[in-house]
Amino acid sequence: MFLAYAAYMDFTVHQMDVKSAFLYGKVQEEVYVKQPPGFIDPNFPDRVYKLDKSLYGLHQAPRAWYETLSKHLLENGFTRGAIDQTLFKHKEEKDTIMVKIYVDDIIFGSTNPRLCKEFEEVMRSKFEMSSMGEMKFFLGLQVDQSESGILIHQEKYVKEILTKFKMADSHPVKTLVEVRHCLTPDVDGESVDPHLYRSMIGSLMYLTASRPDIMFAVCLCARFQANPKLSHLSAVKRILIYLKYKPKLGLWYPKTDLFDLVAYSDSDYGGCNLDRKSTSGGCQFLGNRLISWQCKKQSTVSQSTAEAEYIAAALCCSQVRWIHHQMLDYGITFHETPILCDNTAVPHITKNPVQHSKTKHIEIKHHFIRDCVEKKHIQIVEVKTHKQTADIFTKTFDSTRFAQLVEMLGMINFQ
Structure with a gap:
């Protein structure tokens, strides 16, 4: 969301790191530690130290550091987000600087480069900092900024997991899952190492932070972690082989004037071979920049496609309302955000307050x-199935349709 806003406002995002950040935090509680080896007082070997500042490994350390940092920023003219407590901003006439905090990693950007330099001086006045310049790598994501937009990808991580699981020399495929997959519990199948299987699933789940194209396939395979079989392992390996085919795929945030919030909602019907539950899928765009996506098996068995789509739309609506609240801290308000659904019954159910046999x-x-x-926070809009972007989070497709959906997500294969 922060990077989408940076692309919209056309400013460069910078990064800095605080050295020994936790040691700056003041501990409010009464905490004692043992005397460390090599520093034991020979006269009082059984005594303990009372902490004045936090230490690494202390449960209170992150909170103490955050309180120290936020107090320093507030004293220097910054305001804290009412919804997002890790967002700080400072406005000076028509220019604004936005600062995002993640523990001791800080990213920031401004419409005026002077404000960025002043912010660095404010931070160095109290903390020992290392300025890393333009943001390149943050929380496992690689970020490439250019005059035309921002690209988010994990190419380095893709190569690492392909090497880790010995799939770097495999022959690539164009799709993640067979169109009519037969993934079932496979009770009579050959068992495989559950630790290896879970390690592969965990590695792929981390990759979904920038690769929404693999989201459905990974979630599908994750349902069999309790007792994985050879058929399930083959399905996971197919995902890795697909990554071999497209390792350089990332989210593209162009620098355009479009910044309207649009959401897509979709569901399959009884697609889970375990319990016949449906899968909800959804994605949200700021302009044409994908910022959020979901794939989740529903908690109940739906009795109709309309019911499955309605439940998926409700899940998408909750995510849209969260984005509404988050964007208030950026000074942007959205009204009647369209949620695009390809089921004709859903708009009618949302407008009909009467409970009947199909919905009660x-x-x-x-x-x-x-x-x-x-309340006109959202509106349900019908969309044709071939334009339903959220389809990629609920079912499988052939290579042609899958490539179309990947393109609709705003993902590009960079060089």
């Missing part, structure tokens, strides 16, 4: 979407 069994928590429609 649906859990109450899903009906909050009606309230959001009535």
